[in-house]
Each structure stands twice: as structure tokens, then as C-alpha cells.
Amino acid sequence: MLRIRKSLLVLLLVSLLAIFSFGDALKFLPQNYSMLVYVPDLPKLYDSFKALPIGQTLLLDTGVGLESLVNGVLEQQLLSMKYTMSDFDLFTKEMLIATDSNGNISVVLGPVKNPTKVKNVLQSLLAEDTMKQVQFMENYFIFSNTKVGGGKAPAALQTNLKGNLGVTYTNISDGKIAFEGYGYLRVENNALTFYEKIDAKTNDAKTALKSLQNAKPIDILSDKNVGGDVLVFVNRDIPDALQKATIGAILSALNITDVNASGKMYTSMDIGSAITDLMNTGTQSTTGSSSNKSTSANANTQQTIPSISSYSVVFGSGLKMPTEVKKYVTIGGERYGVLDTGNGITSYILIKSDRMITYTVDPSKYKAGDKAFFTSNYNSKYFAGILFNFEPLIYNLVGKKVKSSATFFGSVEGDSIIMRGSVK
Numbered sequence: 247m248l249r250i251r252k253s254l255l256v257l258l259l260v261s262l263l264a265i266f267s268f269g270d271a272l273k274f275l276p277q278n279y280s281m282l283v284y285v286p287d288l289p290k291l292y293d294s295f296k297a298l299p300i301g302q303t304l305l306l307d308t309g310v311g312l313e314s315l316v317n318g319v320l321e322q323q324l325l326s327m328k329y330t331m332s333d334f335d336l337f338t339k340e341m342l343i344a345t346d347s348n349g350n351i352s353v354v355l356g357p358v359k360n361p362t363k364v365k366n367v368l369q370s371l372l373a374e375d376t377m378k379q380v381q382f383m384e385n386y387f388i389f390s391n392t393k394v395g396g397g398k399a400p401a402a403l404q405t406n407l408k409g410n411l412g413v414t415y416t417n418i419s420d421g422k423i424a425f426e427g428y429g430y431l432r433v434e435n436n437a438l439t440f441y442e443k444i445d446a447k448t449n450d451a452k453t454a455l456k457s458l459q460n461a462k463p464i465d466i467l468s469d470k471n472v473g474g475d476v477l478v479f480v481n482r483d484i485p486d487a488l489q490k491a492t493i494g495a496i497l498s499a500l501n502i503t504d505v506n507a508s509g510k511m512y513t514s515m516d517i518g519s520a521i522t523d524l525m526n527t528g529t530q531s532t533t534g535s536s537s538n539k540s541t542s543a544n545a546n547t548q549q550t551i552p553s554i555s556s557y558s559v560v561f562g563s564g565l566k567m568p569t570e571v572k573k574y575v576t577i578g579g580e581r582y583g584v585l586d587t588g589n590g591i592t593s594y595i596l597i598k599s600d601r602m603i604t605y606t607v608d609p610s611k612y613k614a615g616d617k618a619f620f621t622s623n624y625n626s627k628y629f630a631g632i633l634f635n636f637e638p639l640i641y642n643l644v645g646k647k648v649k650s651s652a653t654f655f656g657s658v659e660g661d662s663i664i665m666r667g668s669v670k
């Protein structure tokens with residue numbers, strides 16, 4: 247429970263740096279899928295992003311140098327296994343991400359030339375419990391906790407691909423409530439942008455949207471523990487059908503199960519510092535690699551990620567401590583369950599009558615980061631959103647103040663939900 251699975255973090259970073267002609271990946275759509283993102287040519291998307299000012303700043307050695315970092319770590323790992331970069335071709339073709347009506351997530355990548363070699367590399371990088379959800383079918387990598395295949399992509403998806411790098415589709419139906427809509431990924435105005443319009447298809451769906459729009463949002467920014475460079479939020483209760491496909495997917499990604507969530511939740515974290523630590527560690531590792539080649543080739547090569555300082559709140563009723571928790575500590579007069587999720591991540595969980603609060607550092611040592619970026623970009627008219635401020639990361643690594651961010655917002659406009667996002 248409440249595990250930040252390393253595989254999902256890796257896939258999240260790859261999707262951010264590299265998030266369409268139809269391909270075979272779509273045949274792995276789950277039968278009851280409700281939302282999908284499809285990219286037919288990941289290298290094309292990556293190159294388009296890399297050509298943007300923000301892509302150059304984040305990826306090239308003249309900026310942060312994330313590309314060299316990832317390639318360096320991967321090449322070192324492959325060398326220890328007597329493989330080459332061409333043996334790990336996981337991100338050279340298609341990508342499909344889908345969620346179903348129960349919030350299950352499926353990720354499809356490929357096809358790859360040699361599934362056995364790719365699987366061996368992944369096993370050296372990812373935790374064992376993560377690999378249990380990985381399989382290869384017809385040379386495609388599939389990460390899923392549900393059965394894949396049997397779903398059918400709409401014919402109009404092909405039309406929406408024209409002129410775009412990627413497409414999205416939403417089709418949610420639950421009783422008398424139904425929503426459907428299309429979206430796209432493209433480059434415009436020196437930014438990688440996302441847009442999706444999801445229309446209410448029934449009167450009950452339209453009524454649900456009116457209730458969503460008129461609901462009073464919780465005051466997230468008044469929480470003194472909110473701060474950092476990343477904020478993920480849903481600030482009001484949302485219709486059950488939407489909640490299963492969206493909030494359910496988020497909770498599933500965080501491995502929060504058996505929670506009767508109301509829909510309201512928020513998480514703030516300081517990812518920039520963790521990435522900075524990772525890059526510094528990677529640099530030191532590269533510097534000393536020439537004297538440690540024989541050791542690294544024989545050592546356990548499974549990588550760990552730096553601890554990310556985060557604070558999360560999930561609202562709901564009948565909340566219980568995860569069954570995996572066996573250890574408890576008292577901090578500041580409150581009883582926290584302590585859960586070691588592996589890869590150096592420890593969660594401190596506090597159960598209240600209406601919410602579950604989680605820290606990934608000792609609560610007595612937690613220090614909220616600056617919230618100026620959140621304050622300047624957050625607007626309560628958005629019922630959900632993601633904000634990621636790259637400026638601190640860039641400054642810490644290259645000493646330059648560059649205004650750069652990724653934002654994603656959902657709002658109600660008339661009888662539709664409008665989703666907008668950009669990386670710039």
C-alpha cells in the first residue's frame with residue numbers, strides 16, 4: 247500500500263521526456279478500458295521535445311544533461327551484462343497507456359527485437375514485485391495488473407492522429423452517466439502541449455458536471471505542509487464514474503488500495519532535490535567507474551532512487567492502516583504506521599477520521615518547500631491538476647535561472663470537461 251513503484255516513476259519520466267499511424271500496440275487494449283494515450287512513434291515525439299528550448303535545457307549537456315545521465319547509467323548497466331544499447335530498444339517504437347473502469351493501469355511499449363535481453367535488463371533495474379506485473383507478448387513489453395487485449399480503439403482515433411504526435415481517447419460509462427472525448431499531443435508556441443475535450447453524453451452526466459463545477463473546493467494551499475516543486479491535486483468530490491478511471495488510477499499507481507476515497511486528494515513533493523542527488527551520484531559513479539569495473543560487473547546491480555520528500559493527503563471514510571504496516575512510532579503525539587516500501591523509501595502513515603496522511607520522511611524532520619510556484623499557478627476553478635516547477639532543478643544543476651514548468655489542469659466548461667497541459 248502507498249508504494250511509489252519504481253517502474254512507474256521510470257515510466258513517468260520517460261513519458262514526460264518522450265510523451266501516433268496505428269500500430270499493433272492497440273490490440274493490447276483491455277476490454278473494458280475507459281481512457282487511453284497512444285503514441286505511434288516515441289523517437290519522433292522525443293526529438294520534437296528535444297528541439298524545444300525546454301527540451302534543450304533539460305536534455306542537452308549545455309543544460310541539465312538528463313539525456314547523458316540516463317544514457318550513462320544505462321550504458322554502464324548494459325556493459326556489466328555484456329549487452330549494447332541496441333539490445334535495449336524498449337522506447338524506439340510505440341507507446342500505449344490505458345486505464346480501465348476500475349482504475350487499473352496498463353502500459354505497452356515496443357515491439358522489441360529480443361524480449362529476453364530487455365527483460366534481463368529490467369530485472370537488474372526494477373524491484374522484484376514490480377517485475378511480477380511485467381510480461382512480453384508478441385515482443386511487446388506489457389506492464390499491467392489486469393488482463394490485456396479484447397478492447398477496440400474507435401475508428402475516429404486515426405483522424406485525430408493527423409498533424410499530432412499523439413492522441414488520447416476517453417469513453418466512460420456507468421449506468422446513466424456517460425462521457426466521451428478525444429485529445430491530442432503536439433508542439434506549439436515553443437511548448438509540448440496537450441488538450442482533450444470530454445463531452446457529457448447523457449442528461450445525468452450533464453447534471454453531474456454542474457454539481458462538480460458548483461462544488462466548493464478544499465483549500466489546499468492553506469495546508470502549511472504543502473510546498474516543493476510538484477503538486478498533484480483533486481480539490482473536490484467528482485462523479486463516481488470519473489473517479490474510478492482517474493482517481494482510481496492515481497491511487498493504483500501509488501498502490502493505495504482498500505480505501506473508500508471521496509475523490510479529494512493532494513500530494514506535494516520535492517523531486518528536484520532527489521534528481522539533483524541522483525545526478526550527483528551518477529557523476530561520482532561515472533568518475534570512479536574505471537577503477538571499479540570488475541566490482542560493478544559482479545555486484546548486485548539493482549539501482550536505488552534517492553528518497554523523495556513528499557506529503558500526501560487522501561480524503562475518505564472508513565480509512566484503515568495498510569495491513570503491510572507492522573511497525574508504529576509516536577511522533578508529536580500522533581501514532582504513525584511505518585512502511586518500508588523498498589528502494590530506500592519509508593512511508594509514515596497517519597489515519598484520521600476523514601483522511602489518510604502520508605510522509606516519505608520522518609514527520610518531525612519534514613520541511614515543506616516554497617509554495618510560491620503553486621500559489622502563482624493554482625486556481626480553484628480547476629478541479630484537478632499537476633504542477634511541476636523545473637526552475638529549482640535547473641538552477642541547482644547549471645546555476646541558471648530559467649522559468650520552466652509542466653502543468654496539467656482539468657476544468658468544467660459548459661457540458662464538457664476540458665483538460666489542458668503544457669511543458670515549456
